Amino acid sequence: MSTTVEVMSETAPAAPRVVGRRGPWFAAIWLFFLIDPVRAGFQADDRVRGLSGVATTVVFAGVYLLLWWRMRARAQAFGDPVGETPGAGSALLLTLAGLGVLMMVLLGEPGVACLVYVAVAAVMVMPVRWAAPTVIAIAVLAVLLGLLPGWEFEFGVAFGVVAASVAVFGIRTIINRNAQLVTAHQRNAELAVDNERSRFARDLHDILGHSLTVITIKAELARRLIDVDPERTRAELADLERLSRDALADVRRAVEGYRDLTLPGELARARTALSAAEIEATLPNSTEDVPSELRELFAWTVREGVTNVIRHSGARHCEVVLGPGRAEVRDDGAGPGTPSVRGSGLAGLQERAAALGARLVTTKLDPGWSLAVVVE
Template identity: 35%
Template sequence: METPTSQPNPSLSPWQRFGWLMGVIWLVFLAFPLISAALAPVPLVWRIIAVAAVVVFGALYAYGFVRMMRPDVSDPYRTATKFLLAMAAMFVITGLIVGIDAFGMTVFLLTFGVFHQPLRRGILLAIGWIALTVLMLVVTDSFATHGFFLALLAGVGVMTGIVRWLDDRQGAHDRLATELNLVAERERVARDVHDVLGHSLTVITVKSELAERLVDADPEAAKAELAQIRSLTREALAEIRATVAGLRVARLADELASAREALTDAGIAAEVPVSADVVDPRHRLVLAWVLREAVTNVVRHSGASRCTVQLQERSLVVMDDGVGPGAALAAGSAERTRAATGGTGLRGIAERVKGAGATLEITAAEGGGTRLEVRW
């Protein structure tokens, strides 16, 4: 049976879990300095020291790569620098014993520096190791026998530099994508809260005014209205909680019933379909939100006496005879048009509709008033 510790940590990305393989794979090239250390024409004790230095170098490199890929390193650049200094010390010890053959270790120093130092510093370190290798090849006149060290070092430097640059760009891209997603989620919650509260408070206001008129003339009816207000406030609170949790789903059939009731309570003659069956199920969610906001605007702002809702398979039309955005558009005033169409609710509708691949048109209705249409 697997223990909990045997499961991979879900908080670690694949790069954090396996990225060290990109560095450790180069350990095969330690064979060159290791063989040179073992066969160096020096006393046995020095050969043992050289071999031990190469082994410690490889262990530091491998452990350093694994350690640096973990997200819990408090100061990664400082920690990486410590590993680099320890590895450089092993390189110097080996070089003093075996000479130019120790320069097979520089590829590891270059790789570690490029991956685990700031990009600019890593590139400067890579250039420094290449320059040092060129200098030693010139001083020892070893281009014929060890020139491949330079070619290997340059090739690895270019490859690791590209990988590191791409990794940095990917990190910046991921951070930007995360920020954009966060902004979009905040806008969604704000839009949903606005839609929920705007509709609910509008209906509550209308019912409160109705209850106030009925309190003397018909106390029982007033009590019934107050009971509905209490029910609406509870529903609104539940919807707000669900919206913030990202779980709320508007239902077109429910919104049709709510729209009919809200319009009637506001004294607006309502022509609202009883069923939403004619609408393509793929579009009902968006149309439910649009209907809610459109009816809220009619009740709150239009001063209309009649409102008509029309449903088709791929469209919704809401028309009133009041003085809403359509009246502003018909008047031809830029200021009035911006004021009529720039509200939070209508912006929310526009964003929802655009995100669903539909079009939104707000025009003046025939005979006056406003006509809002959503169509796929």
């Protein structure tokens, strides 16, 4: 009887895997207890009957190994745990039971050893509500067979039936739980990938959607003005070039490193974060007014400002305002304290602003709080 449990990796594929070559040999070790029936067959006075019993025992062992192999492989597939859907396993179990009966008929009392293997097979194949009464019935049968003329009381076999069945039931439970855990892990991983894909698509839409709309409108305007107002057309084309370069830079940052800061991406994440915190948000629909060299700084401003609003302010409303030389986050909450109190996040933002010739301004409103980065 096999008591081998193989630990299944959380990263195992959903498709069935090939059973390891050493697995069946561990199951074959327990066939040692069939040596007595084989020896009794060779020592039988009726040579034909004895050899028939030996052949039956060998076939019995082969069917047992086949059943074990099949159930173990099915458990490794994660989609059909042991004992849940008998299927072809029931046919193998009935075959094993029939061969067991034939062993006892041909070999007599030594053939009773087959009952332990039949009980274990029943636990492997049947649902618990059927396996338990089946094991009890097999144990009772082992005791009743001792009442036959010339047969001894088989208490040891009855005890072996119960003990082996309980042990294999524990193993089966572990295998099923592992299979369920791995399946749940795989489903969670699939959901996480789907959520990340949806979020990436949403953020990419936020990054490109308005920019492409503005680019399209400006391109149409330039086409109409090309013969009417060449100077205005040049200005629109220059603006069109800047917007397209900014959009391309945002997309590259999003693709190369999804967590890299982009101003449209931070606005998209701010909208999601404020909504999750049940804070009403008023956010700009575009970023085309922001010069390219200030976009990263303003993205940090939005991130730091919105983070402070969510963590410290207790606000009900938050507004982000963007302009060519200013980025501001306002709220109607209590704020982090006085304007002179600044954490490491604000200190880092002040350093970034100073590097670009801008300054950080924090202001207590009535009610609320304002965090702004202003270009001198």
